Amino acid sequence: xxxxxxxxxxxxxxxxxxxxxxxxxxxxxxxxxxxxxxxxxxxxxxxxxxxxxxxxxxxxxxxxxxxxxxxxxxxxxxxxxxxxxxxxxxxxxxxxxxxxxxxxxxxxxxxxxxxxxxxxxxxxxxxxxxxxxxxxxxxxxxxxxxxxxxxxxxxxxxxxxxxxxxxxxxxxxxxxxxxxxxxxxxxxxxxxxxxxxxxxxxxxxxxxxxxxxxxxxxxxxxxxxxxxxxxxxxxxxxxxxxxxxxxxxxxxxxxxx
Ligand SMILES: Cc1cc2nc3c(=O)[nH]c(=O)nc-3n(C[C@H](O)[C@H](O)[C@H](O)COP(=O)(O)OP(=O)(O)OC[C@H]3O[C@@H](n4cnc5c(N)ncnc54)[C@H](O)[C@@H]3O)c2cc1C
Ligand code: FES
Numbered sequence: 001x002x003x004x005x006x007x008x009x010x011x012x013x014x015x016x017x018x019x020x021x022x023x024x025x026x027x028x029x030x031x032x033x034x035x036x037x038x039x040x041x042x043x044x045x046x047x048x049x050x051x052x053x054x055x056x057x058x059x060x061x062x063x064x065x066x067x068x069x070x071x072x073x074x075x076x077x078x079x080x081x082x083x084x085x086x087x088x089x090x091x092x093x094x095x096x097x098x099x100x101x102x103x104x105x106x107x108x109x110x111x112x113x114x115x116x117x118x119x120x121x122x123x124x125x126x127x128x129x130x131x132x133x134x135x136x137x138x139x140x141x142x143x144x145x146x147x148x149x150x151x152x153x154x155x156x157x158x159x160x161x162x163x164x165x166x167x168x169x170x171x172x173x174x175x176x177x178x179x180x181x182x183x184x185x186x187x188x189x190x191x192x193x194x195x196x197x198x199x200x201x202x203x204x205x206x207x208x209x210x211x212x213x214x215x216x217x218x219x220x221x222x223x224x225x226x227x228x229x230x231x232x233x234x235x236x237x238x239x240x241x242x243x244x245x246x247x248x249x250x251x252x253x254x255x256x257x
Pocket of ligand 1: 075114117215
């Protein structure tokens with residue numbers, strides 16, 4: 001059940017490359033959160049920014065949750081200025097999360113840029129379930145790769161500054177060729193990457209769950225700013241990424257790109 005709470009900040013530091021990690025004492029959220037869910041943050045003391053900012057839950061370690069973020073604009077600039085012992089108003093856990101209850105043996109995690117954020121909590125969960133895990137991380141360049149917590153991650157960067165030069169799908173395609181269909185792909189990142197990952201999954205007959213990061217205003221299903229088009233039988237329907245997602249079966253999505 002979602003809760004609003006003033007979470008005490010345990011730390012808020014630069015981790016690797018352009019990423020920062022904020023560790024929050026949030027017992028009621030940490031207790032019920034599942035990998036793939038997110039929280040929204042009320043940043044600053046006034047009306048700027050007016051909207052809460054969504055962030056995936058990176059690690060769930062009750063009573064603590066961790067968020068991994070990259071400074072992009074007004075909200076995340078403010079977030080980086082919070083100090084240890086300050087409090088931050090957060091709402092969560094929100095959204096549906098990844099489904100991990102299937103009978104698959106191998107999980108392929110594919111993260112693009114800060115899309116790697118929800119995949120660490122998932123990685124921890126899958127480890128507990130004794131699944132074989134293959135992690136593939138993609139980014140524009142080395143400073144946007146965060147591999148902390150992932151053992152033996154395979155890396156692809158567009159400029160070749162870390163791992164192979166190219167897109168994650170280059171690694172994914174060769175990985176899929178060597179796997180049985182007893183596998184599941186879990187992906188989070190930009191839409192272009194998610195579309196390409198979904199196509200690779202379809203080609204190799206491997207089911208694929210994707211976590212979408214559409215722009216959000218309310219985060220709780222009211223404003224319809226986050227909708228994406230999905231197949232509903234022969235019809236098309238709009239679903240709200242904040243409450244019906246952010247995780248969808250890749251086969252459902254009607255890509256607009
Ligand atoms: C479900 C969900 C989970 C997310 N998880 C994370 C996370 O774990 N770590 C993280 O760093 N970020 C995450 N984001 C994105 C994060 O919410 C935005 O980066 C943040 O809102 C930017 O706020 P800002 O005020 O700093 O930037 P703004 O000043 O609002 O915007 C700066 C730039 O970022 C772009 N932008 C803002 N939101 C998004 C978005 N959702 N997708 C693509 N571009 C965007 C804007 O168009 C603009 O160009 C997530 C978004 C969603 C919807
Ligand atoms: S963000 Fe308002 S309905 Fe999804």
